[in-house]
Amino acid sequence: MASFDLIVLGGGPAGYTGAIRAAQLGLNTAIIDKGDVLGGTCLNIGCIPSKALLLSSDHLHFARHKAARHGLIFENVSLDLTQMMKRKDSVVRQLTQGLEFLMKKNKITRLFGIGQVVAPGKVILTKKDGSQEELQGKHVVLATGSVPAELPNILIDRQSVVTSDEALSFAQVPSELVVVGAGAIGLELGSVWSRLGAKVTIIEFLPRIAAFFDPDVTQTLQKALEADGIKFLLETTVTSVALSNGKATVEGMNKAKEKLQLGADKVLIAVGRKPYLEGAVTKDLGLKLTDRGRVAVDERYRTNVPELYAIGDIIEGPMLAHKAEDEGVACIERMAGKAGHVNYDAIPNVIYTNPEVAGVGLTEDLARQKGIAVKIGKFPFVVNGRALANDQSQGFVKILADPRTDKLLGAQIIGFGASELLPEAVTVLEFGGSAEDVGKTVHAHPTMSEAVKEAALAVSNQAFSIPPVPQGPRPAAVAPER
Numbered sequence: 227m228a229s230f231d232l233i234v235l236g237g238g239p240a241g242y243t244g245a246i247r248a249a250q251l252g253l254n255t256a257i258i259d260k261g262d263v264l265g266g267t268c269l270n271i272g273c274i275p276s277k278a279l280l281l282s283s284d285h286l287h288f289a290r291h292k293a294a295r296h297g298l299i300f301e302n303v304s305l306d307l308t309q310m311m312k313r314k315d316s317v318v319r320q321l322t323q324g325l326e327f328l329m330k331k332n333k334i335t336r337l338f339g340i341g342q343v344v345a346p347g348k349v350i351l352t353k354k355d356g357s358q359e360e361l362q363g364k365h366v367v368l369a370t371g372s373v374p375a376e377l378p379n380i381l382i383d384r385q386s387v388v389t390s391d392e393a394l395s396f397a398q399v400p401s402e403l404v405v406v407g408a409g410a411i412g413l414e415l416g417s418v419w420s421r422l423g424a425k426v427t428i429i430e431f432l433p434r435i436a437a438f439f440d441p442d443v444t445q446t447l448q449k450a451l452e453a454d455g456i457k458f459l460l461e462t463t464v465t466s467v468a469l470s471n472g473k474a475t476v477e478g479m480n481k482a483k484e485k486l487q488l489g490a491d492k493v494l495i496a497v498g499r500k501p502y503l504e505g506a507v508t509k510d511l512g513l514k515l516t517d518r519g520r521v522a523v524d525e526r527y528r529t530n531v532p533e534l535y536a537i538g539d540i541i542e543g544p545m546l547a548h549k550a551e552d553e554g555v556a557c558i559e560r561m562a563g564k565a566g567h568v569n570y571d572a573i574p575n576v577i578y579t580n581p582e583v584a585g586v587g588l589t590e591d592l593a594r595q596k597g598i599a600v601k602i603g604k605f606p607f608v609v610n611g612r613a614l615a616n617d618q619s620q621g622f623v624k625i626l627a628d629p630r631t632d633k634l635l636g637a638q639i640i641g642f643g644a645s646e647l648l649p650e651a652v653t654v655l656e657f658g659g660s661a662e663d664v665g666k667t668v669h670a671h672p673t674m675s676e677a678v679k680e681a682a683l684a685v686s687n688q689a690f691s692i693p694p695v696p697q698g699p700r701p702a703a704v705a706p707e708r
């Protein structure tokens with residue numbers, strides 16, 4: 227029987243990062259994944275392929291709708307979707323091959339098949355050919371990820387009614403695409419197919435899109451996406467999807483109880499994801515789940531089963547690749563007696579639309595709900611020189627700080643490259659720095675990052691490029707506890 231210090235079940239961002247950290251710390255490590263390649267959802271059917279398509283489709287959109295104002299005349303611009311998909315697939319291939327190399331380099335045993343924990347420290351590996359092998363692990367980590375959530379009464383046939391798995395590889399541009407759910411997946415993939423020529427309608431049951439950001443941010447995003455041709459139906463619930471001759475009819479109801487009926491050739495269900503544990507543990511093991519159906523863990527990622535740990539999408543918290551990666555590292559470091567740590571108050575969240583939306587820490591909405599007083603500094607890109615030169619002047623930076631200490635509490639950015647501008651705020655938040663720390667740091671000119679500096683200065687009415695708008699501390703709904 228093969229025996230290891232550590233067996234990791236699942237080769238996504240949580241699993242492969244944990245396995246590499248374990249190998250670095252000298253643990254004899256094995257990683258099991260049922261797929262032919264490592265990388266999990268993020269690399270294969272999530273973050274990476276969607277970013278490849280977002281860029282390609284944005285180029286097409288630029289050529290068709292924006293290039294002329296730069297004096298660039300593209301005639302007969304057309305789409306070769308097969309080539310676009312090929313490029314996306316080659317990006318994915320390069321990264322997944324890179325991961326196999328990393329496993330070899332770190333002397334991690336790569337095992338193919340389905341791993342099942344049958345007893346503490348005991349894993350049965352079932353290979354593709356049906357043969358089984360028993361493995362022994364001093365520690366076992368579950369990192370089996372998540373799959374798209376479904377809606378009751380709506381059959382996902384993976385042809386007409388699809389999840390993000392399929393919507394990353396349509397062979398043709400749908401003429402009409404209905405997206406259910408205006409979260410990260412719905413907005414990103416809705417953007418891709420809208421730019422490629424589909425008529426896209428996004429249905430969302432909440433009163434606003436991307437509801438985890440503040441309303442001023444989401445309203446700006448909605449307007450920008452509407453200007454690019456996406457239609458939104460808010461406060462609307464989808465009740466059924468009927469299929470006939472490869473065409474779908476989506477039925478729903480809005481807040482005013484008015485019925486709606488929409489025809490579509492593809493319907494993308496993007497209403498969240500659910501933890502995936504199928505076959506990973508036996509019932510007899512008695513693995514404890516939380517009320518929300520995630521694996522229950524303590525602060526060291528230990529489950530109720532001895533020496534069995536869980537990380538990533540299967541435990542509580544946002545289902546984000548970077549959260550999963552950091553849990554992989556922290557879990558292994560704590561297992562090895564080191565001080566691994568994830569700061570759950572400083573996990574960035576990004577939607578890679580155009581404009582991008584990125585946020586970290588406290589939002590104004592959350593501050594109001596929790597009765598926390600905040601001071602807010604906002605700065606628009608429309609007066610930022612680089613943004614204007616870049617023809618990317620939509621959006622703004624919003625910084626939230628403690629009115630008493632000026633400690634930075636949160637940041638949201640909507641604008642071109644927001645994902646790359648946010649980390650400055652994440653770092654300052656992590657280090658417990660102040661808005662003034664950002665405002666008094668030299669930022670290269672001309673860069674869009676100057677808008678981050680100016681928003682930080684605007685917290686104390688010191689912004690340079692716009693007349694300061696006096697804001698003062700915003701009244702909290704409840705007096706802050708201090």
Ligand code: NAI
Pocket residue numbers: 273377406407408409410411412414429430431432435436437462463464496497498499544545546575576577578
């Ligand atoms: P989500 O939870 O972000 O958004 C789902 C949306 O669907 C919500 O706004 C919800 O109100 C709405 N919804 C739910 N049921 C509905 C119904 N019956 N009718 C209409 N609307 C309904 O989930 P999403 O976008 O599917 O993403 C899944 C996970 O993957 C999330 O945790 C997300 O953070 C992560 N992800 C992150 C990305 C990123 O960081 N850029 C990209 C893609 C996914």
